[in-house]
Amino acid sequence: MFVGIYVLLFLLQACLSVDLMYRIEEGKSPDTFVGDIAADTHVMESVPRKDQNRITFSQLQRGATGSNLLFRVSKKTGKLYATQTLDAEAMCNHNTECYRIVDVAVQKGTTPIKILEIKVIIQDINDHHPEFPDKRTDIQFSEGDVTGTKRLIPNAIDRDVGIENSQITYELKKNASDPFVLFVYKSVDGASKLGISLEKKLNREIKDSYVIQVIAKDEGSPPQQSVLDIYISVTDVNDNFPLFTRKVYNVSIKNDPSKTSPVVILKAKDDDAGKNGKLRYYFSSRTSEIAKTHFNLNEITGEIFLHKKFQFGQDLSYKLYVEAIDGGSPPLSSVAMVLVNVINLQNHAPTIDINFVSASTENHVGISENIEVGSFIAYVKVTDLDLGENGEVRCDLYHDKFQLQNLGLKKYQVIVKNSLDREKEDRYDITVTCQDEGSPPLHSKSKFTIQVLDVNDVKPQFSKKTFNFVIHENKQPKVRVGYINVTDPDLGPGGKLTYSLLTNNKHFLPFQISDYGLISTVMSLDHEFQNIYKFQVLVKDNGIPSQNNLVNVMVKVKDENDNAPYFTFPSINPFTLNVVYYPHHTKNITVLRASDGDSRENAFLKYEISRGNDKQLFTINHYTGLFSFSRQVTKHDAGSYELEFAVKDSGNPVLSATTTIFLALTVSNRSSEMLNALNVQTDDKIHLNFLIIIVSVAVSVSVIVTVSVSVCIIRCNDEAGTMRRGEVISSTKQKHLMCSSSFLATSCIDVFVARPTDPDKTRTAQLTELSRVSHLGNELENGHIVTALGIDLQAATDVVYQEIGAASCGKQTGKKATLVVPECHRQMSILSSRTDSIEGWNQGDMAHNGDILGYFIRGPQTF
Structure with a gap:
């Protein structure tokens, strides 16, 4: 009764020290469900519904990998499962409650809520049957033994650890006339002692041996059993057990070994005489090995001594099982339990x-x-x-x-x-x-x-906001353009970068980028096709989630002198030109025009007469292409001329083109006769015929002027509208104003005026505005100022304009420019160029500025 109360209190205390308790049978397969921690602790009910998905459960573990863990906890559901097949016999001691404690941390996100201590009881199943040490045993009775004399026989052992499965009951199987009964004695350590008791006195002369059987059966379900055959011979035997004065001894001692003062002295007595009553004391097999190393037992006196001091951290409560055995044959024994509590008086570090x-x-x-x-x-x-x-x-x-x-x-x-x-x-x-x-x-x-483990939290960083590169045209494919310098301090995939090119339009982008940020060409580039490429580089890492960044890239294609100039007028080669020379009129003949697909200095053209001007009668302006007489023409100069003209660009190397003009020159003297007739008139009288002529000419000129100005205004408006619809004329194209005595009154010749429209392209003048010049008669006097569409124009003696390709004349100041027009153009209208800032023009051709400015710019304006 006392032992049962003690065990009950021990179990109650164990239960109260844990938060949950579950049970699982031994032998279950891995991943067997043990219990629902989340449901049993009602932890979800105390958490708002929106936060319930953040509740996690983690089993606290010790050591490197946790591979020796018997259980695992589902992080999200809080359900407990076994990780391996459990064997109660291998895990726990005999006839004890087999359990393990599992510590589980409950967290909301990464914030701890509580730590649960869960007791998991491994329930023993009846997988072992009771076993006797041998299938047969021999005992003896003395024929002088009185009724009730007992003889011990080996008891059965059931290796199950469960209380019921290891609990053994015994049954005696015998003949009805056999004078024996089974005796079962329960010792203090829970083991059973078996004996055969004599019901009546034996008579060896009648029968000297018997065979009976003891059946051992456990209380499992279903029960297991085994049989012991007992052979009884009738002799005199030791029939009294040693008896202790107490079954349980409870002592407290100091943690101070002593060889003179025993912890306790055990006493037992045996009613047998002689060697059958002489006792010796031993620690039974139920005593732990650590207790045996710290305590000594005197086999003869029954004294127990503490001979070794307990170290810090060791248990301070021990159970010593002492067995008293007599000297009989077979010997009889009994067991007493000693509870030792060690009082630690020393101070140890935690x-x-x-x-x-x-x-x-x-x-x-x-x-x-x-x-x-x-x-x-x-x-x-x-x-x-x-x-x-x-x-x-x-x-x-x-x-x-x-x-x-x-x-x-x-x-x-x-x-x-x-x-x-x-x-x-x-x-x-x-x-x-x-x-x-x-x-x-x-x-x-x-x-x-x-x-600290890396998270992909940094996006790639560029060393510049914009990368600007320059490359020459006509290079072979796979030429290096430049590197995109980018860094990412993340580790692993988060620091491994991938590059790609992006463009805002659908045009083909003739570049590629390597895995380490090198931009190179995939084809040869043509400055004349496109001189600036703007695109973006996307750099992303391989982290999860991936981080990326964009940077702007501009690649300028530098022009090479790879296009030779060509004549646009004359457009055929050879070209025939008939010229009638009138004395006292302009010396200008015509304007040669040429074009070059290149830009800047590679498209700045110079004209020259390369052959046929043996009389030095002709000259050409090197920069404007104005072809004129170089001296006074006489009748002796009349005739045919085969002239070869050359046009050269200013590139390196210089490229050129030639054309041939067959010129037929006729010299007339009509102007001289008319002037002589007019000079004989008196100052105070006006001849009637002359008056009629003046009136007729005035009326004709008025009609012609009105019609020409109207046509030119309409054409200018139409062409300006066309330009506004996006027909931008390239700045690298060259147009020339052509003037000659052979092109008279109503001819209109296009003139393109440079106006930069894109601030990013101010380094190359672009031709975006179109004006038209109307050539009408000889009514204007030299130097007369004409205003058309609100723009100032001024007459001059020479053709004035070659549009600037690569050549420049300095820096635009923002003031309005005044264009000077040759005197051969009697009436005209022209649109002034806009005064947007144009910077960065080539300074290498400044030696020609004076010549150019002398033709077409008057006043303090500069470019």
């Missing part, structure tokens, strides 16, 4: 035990750099078995990133105090210090390392 939430290697644990502040990292248990103030402990952790929080008596948790950034620091060495309140105080330290 012991620190740290378990991590995530998997760890020894004292090294990894956490993500994006872990939230307040997240639970480690669980700290402190053990100090000293008494009084010697066992009171206080722990501290001093760190700017991590904090130690008290969870109760000698329990703490390590949490994140401030946010982490692996790119700034990727490793922290943490020290937990615990100190007791003894005198002097003793302390312990436990160190562990936190490795």
